[in-house]
Amino acid sequence: xxxxxxxxxxxxxxxxxxxxxxxxxxxxxxxxxxxxxxxxxxxxxxxxxxxxxxxxxxxxxxxxxxxxxxxxxxxxxxxxxxxxxxxxxxxxxxxxxxxxxxxxxxxxxxxxxxxxxxxxxxxxxxxxxxxxxxxxxxxxxxxxxxxxxxxxxxxxxxxxxxxxxxxxxxxxxxxxxxxxxxxxxxxxxxxxxxxxx
Amino acid sequence: xxxxxxxxxxxxxxxxxxxxxxxxxxxxxxxxxxxxxxxxxxxxxxxxxxxxxxxxxxxxxxxxxxxxxxxxxxxxxxxxxxxxxxxxxxxxxxxxxxxxxxxxxxxxxxxxxxxxxxxxxxxxxxxxxxxxxxxxxxxxxxxxxxxxxxxxxxxxxxxxxxxxxxxxxxxxxxxxxxxxxxxxxxxxxxxxxxxxx
DNA sequence: GTCTATATGAAGATAGAC
DNA sequence: GTCTATCTTCATATAGAC
Numbered sequence: 001x002x003x004x005x006x007x008x009x010x011x012x013x014x015x016x017x018x019x020x021x022x023x024x025x026x027x028x029x030x031x032x033x034x035x036x037x038x039x040x041x042x043x044x045x046x047x048x049x050x051x052x053x054x055x056x057x058x059x060x061x062x063x064x065x066x067x068x069x070x071x072x073x074x075x076x077x078x079x080x081x082x083x084x085x086x087x088x089x090x091x092x093x094x095x096x097x098x099x100x101x102x103x104x105x106x107x108x109x110x111x112x113x114x115x116x117x118x119x120x121x122x123x124x125x126x127x128x129x130x131x132x133x134x135x136x137x138x139x140x141x142x143x144x145x146x147x148x149x150x151x152x153x154x155x156x157x158x159x160x161x162x163x164x165x166x167x168x169x170x171x172x173x174x175x176x177x178x179x180x181x182x183x184x185x186x187x188x189x190x191x192x193x194x195x196x197x
Numbered sequence: 198x199x200x201x202x203x204x205x206x207x208x209x210x211x212x213x214x215x216x217x218x219x220x221x222x223x224x225x226x227x228x229x230x231x232x233x234x235x236x237x238x239x240x241x242x243x244x245x246x247x248x249x250x251x252x253x254x255x256x257x258x259x260x261x262x263x264x265x266x267x268x269x270x271x272x273x274x275x276x277x278x279x280x281x282x283x284x285x286x287x288x289x290x291x292x293x294x295x296x297x298x299x300x301x302x303x304x305x306x307x308x309x310x311x312x313x314x315x316x317x318x319x320x321x322x323x324x325x326x327x328x329x330x331x332x333x334x335x336x337x338x339x340x341x342x343x344x345x346x347x348x349x350x351x352x353x354x355x356x357x358x359x360x361x362x363x364x365x366x367x368x369x370x371x372x373x374x375x376x377x378x379x380x381x382x383x384x385x386x387x388x389x390x391x392x393x394x
Numbered sequence: 395g396t397c398t399a400t401a402t403g404a405a406g407a408t409a410g411a412c
Numbered sequence: 413g414t415c416t417a418t419c420t421t422c423a424t425a426t427a428g429a430c
Contacts, residue, residue: 012413028310030227033405047414049407110307113225148388150381151373158385161362162355169354176348184347188355191345192389209395230423244396246425 015041016051020058025103029059029114059111060119066104067126070097074133083141084195090134091189094163095182102167109164131156141193148194159189212238213248217255222300226256226311256308257316263301264323270294271330280338281392287331288386291360292379299364306361328353338390345391356386 019040023032034055038045052058074093080086098105108123115123135156141147149155163185170181216237220229231252235242249255271290277283295302305320312320332353338344346352360382367378 026310028225028227030225031311034407035405043413044415045406046408046416050413055406113223114228150384154373154378154381155385157362157366158359158382161365162359165354165358165362168358176351181351184351185355187347188352188389191391192385194388231425232423240395241397242424243398243426247395252424 012041012043012047013051016048017058017062021062021103021107024059024062024111025106029055029107029111056116056119059107060115060123062104063108063111063115063119063123064126066101066108067123067130070130071126073097074130083137083144083146084190086137087141087147087189087193087195088186090137091159091163091186092182094160095166095185096178098164098167099170099172099178099181105164105167131160134159138193141195146195155193159192162188162192209238209240209244210248213245214255214259218259218300218304221256221259221308222303226252226304226308253313253316256304257312257320259301260305260308260312260316260320261323263298263305264320264327267294267327268323271327280334280341280343281387283334284338284344284386284390284392285383287334288356288360288383289379291357292363292382293375295361295364296367296369296375296378302361302364328357331356335390338392343392352390356389359385359389 016037019037020032023036023040034048035045037058038048041048052061077089077093080089108127112120112123135152138147138149138152138155142149142152166181166185170176170178172178176184213234216234217229220233220237231245232242234255235245238245249258274286274290277286305324309317309320332349335344335346335349335352339346339349363378363382367373367375369375373381
C-alpha cells in the first residue's frame with residue numbers, strides 16, 4: 001500500500017475519491033482527516049491537494065456525483081404510461097440504486113450539514129428534483145383514480161423515507177435477496193397508496 | 198450570556214446538556230468543540246469537566262436519555278388488546294414523540310457511529326427493544342388475520358423509517374398540524390399493512 | 395464551581411525541493 | 413506528481429489559584 005516516491009499511477013484521483021467515500025461513510029466527514037485519506041491512498045497529505053482544492057470540495061464532489069447519477073439513471077428509463085407502472089418502476093429503481101451504493105447514500109443523507117451553503121443549495125436542488133418526480137407520479141395516479149392518497153407531498157416523503165430505510169438493514173447475502181426485498185417493498189408501497197389488489 | 202466569574206446558578210449541568218444537544222444536532226458531534234459548548238453556556242471550557250468526564254459521555258447521555266424516555270413513554274401506556282388499536286397507538290405515539298424532539302432524534306440517528314463500542318451496544322439494545330415492540334404487534338395482527346404483511350421484520354423497519362422520516366420536513370406551524378399529519382400517516386400505515394377499510 | 399494557563403497533539407493547507 | 417517541512421490554528425483535557 002504505502003509508496004515512498006512518485007507513484008505516477010495515473011489513477012490517484014479516483015483512488016482519492018474512493019478513500020474519501022469509504023472513510024466519510026465510516027467515520028463521518030468531520031471526523032476524517034486529510035492525513036487519514038492520504039494514508040489510505042498511500043501518499044502524503046500534501047499530495048491530495050493535486051486532486052482537490054480542499055476537503056469540502058471532496059465531499060461536494062461525492063454528493064453531487066451521486067445525485068447526478070441517480071437522476072441520469074432515472075432519465076435513461078422509458079417513462080411508463082400508467083401511474084401504477086410508473087410507481088413500480090420508481091420503487092424498484094430506488095431500491096436497487098440505493099442498495100448498491102450504501103456509502104454514497106449514507107453520506108448523501110448524513111453530511112448535508114457539512115456542505116458549505118452554496119454546495120448545500122446545489123445538492124438540495126437535485127434531491128428536490130428527484131422527489132418531484134415521485135410527487136408527479138402520485139398526483140397522476142390520484143388524477144386517474146388509481147391511487148388513494150390524501151396528501152401527495154407527504155406520501156412522497158413517506159415513501160422515499162421508507163424505501164431509503166432499506167439501507168439500514170439490507171446486506172447482500174443476508175436472509176433475503178434484493179429481488180425478494182424489492183417485491184416486499186413494492187407490495188407495501190402498492191398497499192400504502194391504495195392500489196386495488 | 199457571558200459570565201465572568203462563579204455563576205453558581207445551580208442549573209449549569211442541564212444547560213451544558215442543552216447546549217450540547219443543540220450544537221451536536223446542528224453541526225454534528227465531531228464538528229463541535231468543547232469550547233463552543235462552553236461559549237453557549239457562558240463558561241470557560243475547563244468548567245465543563247465539572248459536569249461531564251469527557252465529550253463522549255455527553256453524547257452518550259443524550260442518546261441514552263432519549264431512548265429511555267421513549268421506552269418509558271411506551272411503557273406508561275395501557276396496551277390495547279386488538280392489533281389494529283395497538284398499531285394505531287404505536288404510530289401516533291411515535292409521530293408525536295419524535296416530532297416533539299427533532300434534535301434528540303437527529304442525534305440518535307446520525308451520531309451512532311461516534312459512540313464508543315460499549316456505549317453503542319447499550320444504545321443499540323434499547324433501539325432494538327423498541328423495534329421488537331412493533332414487530333410483536335405486526336406478528337399478532339398477522340396471527341389474528343387483521344394484517345396482510347409478507348415479512349414482519351421488514352415491515353417493522355419500513356414503518357419505523359417512514360414514520361421517523363416525518364422529522365425531515367415537519368415543522369410546527371407549517372401547512373399541516375401535527376394531528377392532521379398523524380391522521381395521514383396512520384392512514385398510510387393502515388393501508389400498508391393491509392388493514393381492511 | 396469557575397477561572398486562567400498550559401500540556402500535548404493534531405488539524406487544514408501551503409512552499410519549495412526533486 | 414509527490415515528497416518533506418512547516419505555518420497557523422485549534423482540539424481535548426488537566427492543574428492549580430481563587
